[in-house]
Amino acid sequence: MIVCRSASEIEKLARVNALVARVLKELAAAVKPGVTTAQLDELAEQRLRKAGAEPAFKGYHGYPATICASVNEQVVHGIPSGRALVEGDIVSIDMGAKLGGFYGDSAVTVPVGRVTPEAERLLKVTKEALDRAVATVRAGARVSDIGAAVQSFVEAQGFSVVREFVGHGIGTALHEEPQIPNYGTAGRGPRLAEGMTLAIEPMVNAGKPAVKVLGDGWTAVTKDKGLSAHFEHTVVVTEDGCRVLTLPDVAAEVDGPSTSSGPSRAESRDGRTASAAG
Ligand code: MF3
Numbered sequence: 001m002i003v004c005r006s007a008s009e010i011e012k013l014a015r016v017n018a019l020v021a022r023v024l025k026e027l028a029a030a031v032k033p034g035v036t037t038a039q040l041d042e043l044a045e046q047r048l049r050k051a052g053a054e055p056a057f058k059g060y061h062g063y064p065a066t067i068c069a070s071v072n073e074q075v076v077h078g079i080p081s082g083r084a085l086v087e088g089d090i091v092s093i094d095m096g097a098k099l100g101g102f103y104g105d106s107a108v109t110v111p112v113g114r115v116t117p118e119a120e121r122l123l124k125v126t127k128e129a130l131d132r133a134v135a136t137v138r139a140g141a142r143v144s145d146i147g148a149a150v151q152s153f154v155e156a157q158g159f160s161v162v163r164e165f166v167g168h169g170i171g172t173a174l175h176e177e178p179q180i181p182n183y184g185t186a187g188r189g190p191r192l193a194e195g196m197t198l199a200i201e202p203m204v205n206a207g208k209p210a211v212k213v214l215g216d217g218w219t220a221v222t223k224d225k226g227l228s229a230h231f232e233h234t235v236v237v238t239e240d241g242c243r244v245l246t247l248p249d250v251a252a253e254v255d256g257p258s259t260s261s262g263p264s265r266a267e268s269r270d271g272r273t274a275s276a277a278g
């Protein structure tokens with residue numbers, strides 16, 4: 001069953017997802033040559049706990065950290081370590097949090113200093129794939145419209161889409177129904193309805209789509225050792241589009257002292273609402 005959230009539940013989801021977005025933005029800004037992924041993880045956990053939230057990944061099926069930090073050919077679920085980032089790397093930072101009984105989840109891929117033109121293009125294409133996926137979301141659309149938008153765009157750009165990991169519903173659990181593949185044919189699968197909350201997360205490889213999991217039981221890498229990128233937003237389905245809950249520019253406002261009044265009505269004007277039209 002896919003749950004539709006009430007207005008008050010959506011505000012709780014907005015709050016935790018805004019926190020995730022704000023912390024993720026701070027982590028992205030902290031990325032530079034010499035910084036270790038363990039340092040990023042420590043900063044993330046500090047920030048979440050200071051805000052009264054808990055890391056969502058830590059302890060999830062035994063996962064040991066607050067963030068996933070996946071460098072270069074690592075696709076997802078890279079475990080933070082003493083590895084220092086070096087100029088030219090790309091690092092995908094994925095973070096989930098729990099606050100007030102609800103979950104938030106978002107990911108970004110960040111360049112470390114100057115990166116190759118191919119890496120730059122991979123980040124741009126993966127981010128745009130997420131934006132195009134989000135733009136398909138509205139009440140009445142189908143789950144597979146999301147993956148179809150990702151796959152057709154990514155493959156037209158000469159890159160490939162990872163099949164082994166998918167997006168998901170999110171709410172009072174980190175992973176809820178439905179599963180949201182990043183590939184497939186439009187017009188299939190469950191219909192989206194107002195109030196469904198979805199974590200949409202394309203993973204895009206510069207080379208072939210195949211991945212394997214390393215001996216640590218977590219880190220997924222590309223089999224061909226090509227670069228991989230990952231962007232993720234949590235959104236709530238609305239009648240004519242969706243509201244992206246993981247935008248950093250609204251995070252301070254939603255997480256600030258006036259939370260009780262909920263989000264301002266300016267949300268569709270300042271771009272927080274994505275419309276399927278056009
Ligand atoms: N965003 C990823 C997902 O939703 C990260 C999960 S990491 C895990 O699957 F540690 F929680 F598994």
Ligand code: CO
Binds near residue numbers: 106168232
């Ligand atoms: Co997710």
